[in-house]
Amino acid sequence: MTEVYIFSGFLGSGKTSLLTHAIRQAKEEGLKPGVIMNELGQLAFDSAAVDGDVPLREILDGCICCTGSEKTEAQVQALLHEQVDIIFIETTGAAHPVEALDSIHSPLFGDALDIRGIVTVADGRRWLGRNSMSPQVRMLFLEQIRHASVILLNKSDLLTDAERSSSAAEMQAMNPEAPILETVNGKVPLDYLRKVAKGGRRAPVQQAAIGKQLPISSRLVSMDEPVEREAFEAWVKSLPDTIYRMKGYVRLEGHRYPSLFQYAYGMVQWIPESMNMPGNLVIIGENPGALEVPGNSHV
Numbered sequence: 001m002t003e004v005y006i007f008s009g010f011l012g013s014g015k016t017s018l019l020t021h022a023i024r025q026a027k028e029e030g031l032k033p034g035v036i037m038n039e040l041g042q043l044a045f046d047s048a049a050v051d052g053d054v055p056l057r058e059i060l061d062g063c064i065c066c067t068g069s070e071k072t073e074a075q076v077q078a079l080l081h082e083q084v085d086i087i088f089i090e091t092t093g094a095a096h097p098v099e100a101l102d103s104i105h106s107p108l109f110g111d112a113l114d115i116r117g118i119v120t121v122a123d124g125r126r127w128l129g130r131n132s133m134s135p136q137v138r139m140l141f142l143e144q145i146r147h148a149s150v151i152l153l154n155k156s157d158l159l160t161d162a163e164r165s166s167s168a169a170e171m172q173a174m175n176p177e178a179p180i181l182e183t184v185n186g187k188v189p190l191d192y193l194r195k196v197a198k199g200g201r202r203a204p205v206q207q208a209a210i211g212k213q214l215p216i217s218s219r220l221v222s223m224d225e226p227v228e229r230e231a232f233e234a235w236v237k238s239l240p241d242t243i244y245r246m247k248g249y250v251r252l253e254g255h256r257y258p259s260l261f262q263y264a265y266g267m268v269q270w271i272p273e274s275m276n277m278p279g280n281l282v283i284i285g286e287n288p289g290a291l292e293v294p295g296n297s298h299v
């Protein structure tokens with residue numbers, strides 16, 4: 001049977017970081033991993049994090065929970081044909097984990113799949129700031145924690161000892177059965193996940209089809225002009241709290257190529273690239289269409 005793990009967690013919490021780490025460990029253990037990656041935008045941005053030799057299927061531009069289970073079934077089928085030993089499904093940060101789980105509980109697979117459950121990556125700082133999220137979005141964030149088989153309290157490097165223990169205790173109260181592990185960059189031993197993730201649904205779903213009603217959308221912006229780093233970061237800081245995530249390639253003034261830019265819950269990261277990547281930025285949040293974006297010359 002092929003083990004299946006669903007990686008859940010809010011936008012920018014560290015799912016891709018967990019995925020790259022899990023893939024590396026699976027390979028080291030002699031397992032053949034396969035990946036299904038679900039992204040909100042049309043751009044398969046995170047796919048670059050998956051090595052070329054790992055079978056990868058993408059479900060783009062919509063949540064796995066809303067695009068219909070046929071698409072997911074087809075992608076799982078394709079991975080099974082490639083005889084993978086373990087499948088990691090990275091859901092979008094806007095996906096309801098139980099709906100994602102349901103989409104792979106298909107009679108098509110019979111006993112070919114051993115669905116081990118939901119690993120939820122929770123951004124510790126976002127947990128502390130959860131009350132500033134809009135109600136529907138906060139509900140999704142909490143649902144991801146409530147239905148986890150295992151919770152990773154990630155970005156624990158950004159929390160104090162007191163914040164780490166109070167966050168873990170509060171999450172445990174919300175989901176008493178899931179083991180909680182404090183992590184940095186989603187680094188968790190794969191053996192641990194394989195031991196503790198037992199699959200199955202743990203609590204009634206609070207609100208069905210939450211992903212369909214969520215006010216979250218994504219916008220792809222072409223970044224055709226270089227930006228000044230400080231001014232760009234000041235613009236990022238000025239954005240409303242309801243802009244949850246940005247990622248893409250942005251050219252900084254004085255740089256030859258666009259740098260990889262990441263934004264998640266107040267944190268900005270720039271990684272210089274040595275190749276000329278197309279200047280594109282994905283913005284995810286509530287009403288990203290209303291923003292004027294520096295570096296984009298189009299109206």
Ligand SMILES: Nc1nc2c(ncn2[C@@H]2O[C@H](COP(=O)(O)OP(=O)(O)OP(=O)(O)O)[C@@H](O)[C@H]2O)c(=O)[nH]1
Pocket residue numbers: 009010011012013014015016017018046092093154155156157158183184185186245247262263264269
């Ligand atoms: N300081 C710190 N940063 C982290 C940690 N984990 C992830 N990050 C950073 O957070 C950002 C988002 O990480 P990803 O792994 O891409 O998050 P994600 O959940 O896959 O994001 P989406 O797929 O867009 O929802 C990146 O800039 C990471 O480098 C952590 O433990 N500590």
